[in-house]
Each structure stands twice: as structure tokens, then as C-alpha cells.
Amino acid sequence: MSAAKHQRVELPADSREKSDAAIVERLQKCADRTSALLKELLPPVAGPEGRVVEAMRHGCLNGGKRLRPFLAVATGELFGVPQSETLRTAAAIEMVHSYSLVHDDLPAMDDADLRRGEPTVHVVYDDATAILAGDGLLTEAFTVLASPETHPDSDVRVALIAGLAQASGAQGMVGGQMIDMSPDREEFDLDGITRLQALKTGALIKFSCQAGAILGRANREQYSRIDAYADDLGLAFQVVDDLLDVEGTTEALGKPAQQDAQAQKATFVGQLGVAGARQKAAHLAESAIAQLDVFGGEADPLRQVVHFVIERRS
């Protein structure tokens, strides 16, 4: 989408109101169930290896919106899959998301001491334990997905595993993080930033939606709508992240604000200005919601979460 296309897009007022009321509660319920399951999937372990399990728990149990689990669950519900049947997959995705944060926060990477208002894993433990905890979370995600408890059909499990690995590896999240550390990072133009974010954060957000579609055995048309929805949502998410980095406070964010400016990273806000970035986020939100037109009222949570994503304060 070119910068010239950004007209101010007003979202329909009624869906905005619904969003505030319903979505926050829905997200919280899903977050609570995800956290409870993560605790169950990662029980404390005795012996000297217990330390890495503690660190894994710290890395994935310190709050968080659990947006990715919510997307998996809400997409599954589109196809009549009950939350209880999506939740293990959702937890596996959150393990991968959490591992990426644990590694990204390391001194050798972004060197972040604070995450979700808590000291990061390498601060509480040490760098070596944080590296291993990330490795452990990534690995455990595949253990969870490979289990028949996640889905009785091994074709479905293997599709989930292939999708998660693809979204997370060098062609996805890992590649995105590598791009983010590129020496040319300060000079990226809008296309460069868009591609970076599509890999770094977009790929896993997209897979979260795809996971619900896989579990729901969506048809090709439905699958492609979900993909397009997820692409728009993922990009909107990142544009808002850049806005929050500029406008938010460390207290509200639970992590240091103005990190991008300090690192002199090119961002959507840097390219488009604050007003332009807001317009872009609104435009992407509208586009995401339009992708859901083929679905009925069952897609309301997916519609509402778009508003939540662009209106969030942290």
C-alpha cells in the first residue's frame, strides 16, 4: 500500500463500542486459560535442570495479552472448533512467541531488562539460562503439537507443526530478527520496514490465524480470507507498536519507550509521521475487517480484536 492511499478511515461507531466492552473480557478469559495451560504444560521439575524450567516459566508466564492464542482460538471458533480444542495449539504458539522475546531481550540482541513490567529472563537468571530457556520453549512447542492430545488426526498435527516451524524459522521470525539487526537498518524505506515486520512479527500472527483454520479444516476460499485478514492485522499491529514506542510511557508499556529512536531504527512513524502512521493503521484495520465479510457473526471476535489492536495503549 503506498503512502498516497492513506485517507483517514473512520471505523463504524457501533463496532467500536462493542469492541471496548466485549473484546477486553474475551481476551482476558483466553489469556487466563492460556496461562493456566502453559503452567500445566511446564510443571516445575526437581534437580539441577529445574532451573531452566523455572526460567521457561518466567519467560512465558509473566502476563502478556496472549493475542496470538486469542487469534488461534477465535479463528477456530469461526469453523465451530471449541476453544478447548484449540488451546493446546494456542499455548504452543505462545511458547514460540515467548522464546523469541527471551532471546531478543538478551544483551547480545536488544539488551532489554524489562518486559511486561517484569525483569527479563536473563536479568532474573543469567544469559546462559535465558538462551537455554528460549531453546527449551521452542522445543517444547513441538512436543505439544506432536501429541495426540492436541488433535487426534496426525495429518492435522503435522500441518500445524509445518506451519509453526515455517513461520518461526529463517524464512519467518528468525529471518525477521536478523533483518532487524542489519547494519542498513537505519536506512530502511517503507518497503524494507514492511518486509521486516512481515517476517519478524507478521509471520507468527499469521500462523496463529492459520492454526485455527487448519484445526477447523477451512476450505481454500476461507483460508485465503483468513490469510489476508492476518496480513493486514499483523501489519496494523506493528504500525501501532511503532506509534506506542513514540507516544507511550515505559510505565504503560511495561518495557522502555522510545527504544526505536534510541536505536535509530527506521520505523513506520519515521517514514509516515504520527498522523500518517495512524491513518495507515486505520486503513489496515478496515481492510482486515473487510476480509471477514464472507463470514457471519461468528467472526465478530476477529473483528473486535482488530479495534483492540489499533486502540491498545500497551
Add this chain to the structure above:
Amino acid sequence: MSAAKHQRVELPADSREKSDAAIVERLQKCADRTSALLKELLPPVAGPEGRVVEAMRHGCLNGGKRLRPFLAVATGELFGVPQSETLRTAAAIEMVHSYSLVHDDLPAMDDADLRRGEPTVHVVYDDATAILAGDGLLTEAFTVLASPETHPDSDVRVALIAGLAQASGAQGMVGGQMIDMSPDREEFDLDGITRLQALKTGALIKFSCQAGAILGRANREQYSRIDAYADDLGLAFQVVDDLLDVEGTTEALGKPAQQDAQAQKATFVGQLGVAGARQKAAHLAESAIAQLDVFGGEADPLRQVVHFVIERRS
């Protein structure tokens, strides 16, 4: 096994001779095919994310005995599975082994500059790239196993994925590495060292053999023999590793010698002395080979590799 049981065990002379001639060639052929496949599975990538793929290639293409791929292939052959059908699984296992070395070599962990005679990944690139390269290799292993090219039956693929994840995670390799960094590490007794090694190196060696049995659809009795063989072999491997650390040279090992003594780690040699450790290795070798009695001549490569493991000089 208690120290009192260690009687000097002479290996049958004829199987020793066979070992020298046949196994080195077999291992080399399998190593070459594994390396060729790894290159194919990790093609260079353009763009700024290409750096992490280069680092992944450096991490898994710098030689190595490829013992784990060989074990997968040789175990598969026991059940009539041709090498071509085991090789992708073997390559996935080697990716996981390589990732563990890339992360273990980091300054925050063992801080090793040299591996297989080459500078380690974080020395050639940097710490952040090495962390990401390890993450990428681990993730890619699951992409490979999830593909129908690895095996047409998704039940088989999912069994491979579950086994690899289990062997590699907090209950396996990651847990073992955590134990290895325990503050009590200097004080470990023989049981402590044995348990540490069973997780840190034993679990993935064991899974390498199990992978061949999974692909070969081994029956329960065969599976349990393979398990017992792999347990003995994995422990023998580590006892010899401890001996090489004491007796080897940096030049022959391709990595610094006397690392354990410098780190004041408790080892099998420290507990048993050089002669006692040699006896233990020989005893374990004999026990591993005895587990293969139920198999015929098809098990000769697995017998010969036991000799190779305990007689190796690097």
C-alpha cells in the same frame, strides 16, 4: 554400573579388524551424503536475512563425524529401510546437534572459539547471529521432519517429531546442558555425571537410533534392544570424550583439550582414573554389542561403530 564391576574386557579381535577397515569408509560416505543434503536443505538466501542462513550453514557444514546421522541410517538398515529414506531424518537430527553446539559455544555458555578445527559461529559472525543461527537450525529440523518428503505417513513423521523434541528439550539435551552449568557441577559423583551425560549427549544419540527404528517400524522387542544399545553407546561415547579431553591434543581434537580440568568439572576420568574409564568404556561397548545379538549380519555397522566410538582419537 558400579566401579567394582569394571573388569578389563577384551573385544573379539576379528570384529576389531573389520571395524578399522569398513566403518571409517561407511561413516565417511554417510557423512558426505548428510553434508550434501544439509547444503540442499539450507540453500543460501539473498537479502539481509541471508546472514543467518550463512551462519546456520557454517554451524552445520564444518565437518564433523556425523555419528548421529550414521546411527539413524544404520538402525534403519537393520529393518530394510534404504539410506535414501533415512537421510532427511538424519539431517534433521544433525541440525539439532549442530544448533546445540552453536549455542553451547557462545561466550555466555562454554565460550569456545574453536570447533572441528574451525572458528565457531559467534567468532565468525557475532553472538546475536549465533543465537539466531542456533534457533534457525532447531526450527528447520522440524520443518524437515514435517515434510512428506521425509516419510509419506504422517503418523511416522509425528512420531519422529515427538521423539526429536523430547530428546532435545528440557527433559533431554537442554536439561543436560543446564545441569552441566550447575554450581554443584564440580562435586558431581558418578551417578550425577552419568545422569548429566544421559541427558546432555545420550538423549540425542538414543533418538538417532530410535529414528531408524521408527522409520523401520520395529516391533517392541526390537525397539527395546535398540534403546539399550543406544544407552550403552551414548555413555561409552561420553566416557571416551572425557578420556580424549585428558589425553588428546587441541590439534587432533579440533577443539581445545583439557577443557574439563580447566573448568574443574567432575568427569568419568576424574572419578575412575584413566584406566578405570577405559575399562568402563570397553565394558559398555561389549554390553552395547551384546544388545544386538537378536539381529543378524545387518547389525554389523552398528557393531563396528561401537568400536569406532571407543577407539576414536577426536
